[in-house]
Amino acid sequence: MSQADWLSHLLQIITVTGQLEVRCAYGAPWRIVWPRAAPNEIPYHVIVRGRAILEDPDSRTVQELESGDIVLLPHGSAHMLHDGSGETPVSTHQSRGAAGWMLSENDARGERLDLLCGRFFVMPPHDRLVRNYLPANLVVRAMKNRGEEDVPSASSQLSGLVSLMRMESAGDKAGGRAILNALSSVLFTLVLRAASEAGTSTDGLLALVRNPRLAPAIAALFADPARLWTLPDLANLCSMSRATFMRQFQDKLGRSALDLLTDLRMSMAANELRKPGISTEAVAEAVGYQSVSAFRRVFAERLGMTPGEWRRRAHNGEKPADMQTETK
Numbered sequence: 001m002s003q004a005d006w007l008s009h010l011l012q013i014i015t016v017t018g019q020l021e022v023r024c025a026y027g028a029p030w031r032i033v034w035p036r037a038a039p040n041e042i043p044y045h046v047i048v049r050g051r052a053i054l055e056d057p058d059s060r061t062v063q064e065l066e067s068g069d070i071v072l073l074p075h076g077s078a079h080m081l082h083d084g085s086g087e088t089p090v091s092t093h094q095s096r097g098a099a100g101w102m103l104s105e106n107d108a109r110g111e112r113l114d115l116l117c118g119r120f121f122v123m124p125p126h127d128r129l130v131r132n133y134l135p136a137n138l139v140v141r142a143m144k145n146r147g148e149e150d151v152p153s154a155s156s157q158l159s160g161l162v163s164l165m166r167m168e169s170a171g172d173k174a175g176g177r178a179i180l181n182a183l184s185s186v187l188f189t190l191v192l193r194a195a196s197e198a199g200t201s202t203d204g205l206l207a208l209v210r211n212p213r214l215a216p217a218i219a220a221l222f223a224d225p226a227r228l229w230t231l232p233d234l235a236n237l238c239s240m241s242r243a244t245f246m247r248q249f250q251d252k253l254g255r256s257a258l259d260l261l262t263d264l265r266m267s268m269a270a271n272e273l274r275k276p277g278i279s280t281e282a283v284a285e286a287v288g289y290q291s292v293s294a295f296r297r298v299f300a301e302r303l304g305m306t307p308g309e310w311r312r313r314a315h316n317g318e319k320p321a322d323m324q325t326e327t328k
Helices: 006-013 127-133 154-170 176-198 215-223 231-237 242-253 257-273 280-286 292-303 307-315
Strands: 016-027 031-034 041-049 051-056 061-066 069-072 079-082 092-096 102-106 112-122 138-141
Touching: 006 176, 006 215, 006 257, 016 154, 016 176, 041 051, 041 154, 041 176, 051 112, 061 069, 069 176, 112 154, 112 176, 127 257, 138 154, 138 176, 154 176, 215 231, 215 257, 231 242, 231 257, 242 257, 257 280, 257 292, 257 307, 280 292, 280 307, 292 307
Parallel strands: 016 102
Antiparallel strands: 016 112, 031 079, 041 069, 041 112, 051 061, 051 079, 069 138, 092 102
C-alpha cells in the first residue's frame, strides 16, 4: 500500500457494509421516490440497463443517467428517480427474491429500465467522515475495458462488478444473498476509486486527493493520524506558507486540516474504546493526544458523549442508531 493510498487507510479506520435491497424492472412511465436515509446509511443505485433522471432537492441536482451509471448519495438525501416523460407512473407490484431482495415490476410497455438499489451502512462515528468530507451525490460510469491498457481502470473494474451483481440478482443459487452483500461492499470502494480517478469533484476530499499541491498533506494525515502534526508541518509538506496552506485547504474541503485530523482521530478512538481492557489514557495516547483531559473534551464535543459512555454503549451492544452522532 503506497503512502498516497488514502482510501485504504480510510477503510482501515471505518467499516462499510452493503446490502442489495430492490431490483427494479420497469417500462416507462415510472417514478421512484426515496425518503431521507438514516444518518448511518448511504443509498446507492446501479443503472444496469436503460435511462433515468436523478433529482436530489438537497443539492439541487437534476442529472440524466444511462446504462452503466452508478449513483451514491453519501449525505443520505431524499431523492427521486424517474423516466423523464412527466407522465403518470404505472403502478408497480413486488415479489420477494430468493436471495432476500425485492423485485419491483410494472406492466408498462415503454422504454425498459433495469435498476439495482441498495444501501451502505457506516457505523458511527465513522459516518461523520463520509458525510462531512464526501459530496452529496457521486455518479460514476462503469465502462467495459477496451484492452487499451494493461492495468484496468476503476470504471472497467466496476463494469465487471456490476455484471456479477446482475447475474447473482437474476439467479437462485446457494449463497446468493451473501455474495450480493459482499459485492455491494466492494462497490463502495470501487466507486470512490473511480470518482477519485475521474477527477470530476471540484471540492471535498475527492478533489483534495487529486490536487498536486495539497495531496502530500492528505496522504500524510491518512497514513499517520496519531502523529503530532502541526500546521507548519503540513504546510511544509506542500511547500506552502502556513497561511496559504490553511486558505487553500479550507477552500477545497470546506473544513480545516485540523478538523479532518480530529475526525480521523475520533474514529480511531471509537474503535479503540470498543476493545476490552484498554484505558482511556491509553486510547488518548494511541490517537495522538498527550493530555487525556484534552482528549476527553474533544471526544465529547465531536461525539456528544464521554469516552466512558461510548465504551459502555459499545460493550452493551447497542445498535448504531442508538449511538448515532450528529455531523457538525
